Amino acid sequence: MRRELRLCVSSLSRRPLAALAAWSVPEALPTALSGLAVARALDDGFLAGRPGTGLAWLATLMLAAGIGAVGARQVYRHLGDLVEPFRDRLVRLVVRGALSRRTAGGTEDGAVARVTHQVEIVRDSYAGLIVVIRTFLVTTLAAIMGVLVLAPVIVALILPLFLLGVAAFAGTLGLAASRQRAYLAADERLATVSGMVLAGVRDLGSLGGEAHGAALVDTPVREQAAAERALARVAAVRTVAYALGGWLPLVALLAAAPTLVAHGLTAGTVVGGLTYVLRGLQPALGTLVQGVGGSGLRLVITLGRILDGAAPASAAPAVSPPPAGHDIVLRGVTFAYGPHAEPVLRGLDLRVPPGDHLAVVGPSGVGKSTLASLVCGLLDPDSGEITLGGVPVRRASRRDLSRARVLIPQEAYIFTGTVRENVTYLRPDAEPADVAAALRAVGADRLTARLGGPDAPVSPDRLSAGERQLLALARAYLAAAPVTVLDEATCHLDPAAERQAEEAFAARGGTLVVIAHRTSSALRARRVLVLDGRSAVLGTHEEVVRASALYRDLLTPSGARWRAGRSDPAGLFGPPDRLDQRPPAGLRRDA
Structure with a gap:
């Protein structure tokens, strides 16, 4: 996880990040003033028989909300300056790693899924996580500062319960991470198998192998569905953490209200404290639970798989010496698009001399196009051997x-x-x-x-x-x-x-x-080589x-x-x- 976090932090440009932090201040203004404005509107205005004063405080709160809306708009304008360079960096890493592995003679079955699907997951999750963490910190700090100004004793009552909910949520992250890894592994298996089946759909159709192709795809589809259901169950568990940190402070403050009033707190102060819980702490925790539990986990797990798959080949596998000549020889070559599919080529022997x-x-x-791909080294036979100039094609270097x-x-x-x-x-x-x-x-x-x-x-x-x-x-x-x-x-x-x-x-x-x-x-x-799907005449x-x-x-x-x-x-x-x-x-x- 440290590797992923280091990459995320290193991708944060200082200038857009500073602009994001600066515009977060006016966005936090409505939360910071909400409880205080409500308390003063009640105590100094409506309960004191001065409705004009109460309305003035509420108007102040509305003005702060307008200022906050301007800040929020500017925050999202600068968000793309942080996210898009990060996405471009990931694409370069994936492509560079895939090229490195292919050049070294390896395979890259999951590269397509990483570029087309997983990079976009990380991009969206990265943007979501930035927004979530910023919103949580800004809203929580604004609410606590407002309560401290209003009545410090309320902070001692609600803050421990709020932190309890945060800790409970943190305890679910390990389970959620393992479920997220299982989901992504199932996603890659589905992409690999379905891509293989779709590449051979013409040959499967001509040989009556539709049922075999469907059976090949059926298992990874079921695995992915099961992994997604397990991920949804973890999301349900997070609701408990939200209830602890979001609703218990509200219940505790309501239960302690008579005692607080008896010790000198006004009704407006109690209502103001409730406002800070409802408009500040509770939404902040909800944002953290949903955001980090969703976008955050997807980011860390998916980014980890991208970095694992994008790592360049540490050592090139052993390759054969350059071909000595250019004669092509196939010995007992059999190939099928999947372990349960009917072979497209079966036991084919063929020699194509130079010239x-x-x-x-x-x-x-x-299987004509399949034969071309096998001869050129784009596919590997299930059994048998193909040589070019006496060198097995599957062990020849790409160069x-x-x-x-x-x-x-x-x-x-x-x-x-x-x-x-x-x-x-x-x-x-x-x-x-x-x-x-x-x-x-x-x-x-x-x-x-x-x-x-x-x-x-x-x-x-x-x-x-x-x-x-x-x-x-x-x-x-x-x-x-x-x-x-x-x-x-x-x-x-x-x-x-x-x-x-x-x-x-x-x-x-x-x-x-x-x-x-x-x-x-x-x-x-x-x-002339004549293929009929079962035999060959040369x-x-x-x-x-x-x-x-x-x-x-x-x-x-x-x-x-x-x-x-x-x-x-x-x-x-x-x-x-x-x-x-x-x-x-x-x-x-x-x-």
Whole structure:
């Protein structure tokens, strides 16, 4: 807890904190004057037969309330100056730690939950805790000072009971902290499992694994619900502490009122003391119980998990030496999206020698994209081994993997910048002549000319899906990695443009693996791998035609269902801009 508190305190900027403290003084004025004004209004005004004097005291209290409202407004204006820099600092810590662990070869399953959910929890809790502590201190001090001015004997009566309630509340914090940790652990498990299931939803659906996917998510959902109910029970326990410190002083003062009046206190003084309890101490304790018991615990526990997960890797795990060559070998590879799910790939054996041109074909959902991710080291097989240049992919360093292979997915990523900045992202030191050659090789030169040249600005939302794919293909071509994997990376291009891009990669040399969405890609490849969800057939086009009924079906007009809605099945003509204008199958009925 000390680590978390040190971070919170060190993130407090002096200037906004000083402004916050300064504006808290006028905000405390109504509380400090409330009991005194009520007492004087009664004793010197209404009970003495001078209603004008009583009304004057109440008007003074109303004026103080207006001044307090101005102070409160200024307090919240300066709150963001304390909170937002703290949030930015947390995001940097999480991203830096995640990158460090991934670079060292580790995994970061909870990083997404930390950035998207837990950082926001800490941000809101940090702001809430600042407000709570400030309000508690300011209101309590104002109320006690007012009672001391009004009647010191009342302080001796109500303050011990108030402190008893504070102590009782403090005793519940340990239990509440453990329940909060359990809730956050359940939240991370749910984020990890649901993310894994959603990533494989297409393959699960094609293999009838919906029930398995639902079962995987069901347990963490139940665990999170149970943890949240346990947290709610702790909140109920805090009500007892509030009753001790908030209501017992009120009851004690009412019970002692006859004795106090008998010893010289006026009725107005007793009512003023009650006002300080009701308007000062009781709300202050309620704010502390609800705020620290909620925002405070969430802050400390969540911040602790963020700092644990954001810590950089202390020592990089052992990695294998750099690959000796670029042959890809899969031995008995099995992969499923979860321990109870049907395997997407089962016992797959495959060798892709250097310089090979392999097309992977099959119906949607049989594991083609999964195979691409496994080969590139983005997923680890459940069993079996994948090697690149004789080195197991899962033990290869990220640096060696990034140098050896490049993967272009179906949804190409283009960022806001120039054409040159997008194309040279994987090779920043590329010469202008090399950039132009890459654009020309994949057929992106005409698009570049239309945009205004390599230094023309690019806005991703103003490019079509096919235009984004052309720029991503040029980026991969310029990177010149020994292994290139195109995962339906040309599905938004017309057949002629697709052919030019694939032939450019094949002619450049190196290994080319194409996750095909047209049979023409398979016809251009040196070898074809057919996946049907249960088995695999590998060979040349002629060999696979003889061995695979599925492949023969894909080559016939009836096999157009594999590629229907994606492109022109004939592959003879294309629109003049070389971009396929037909929508994907899922958008066919979209107006």
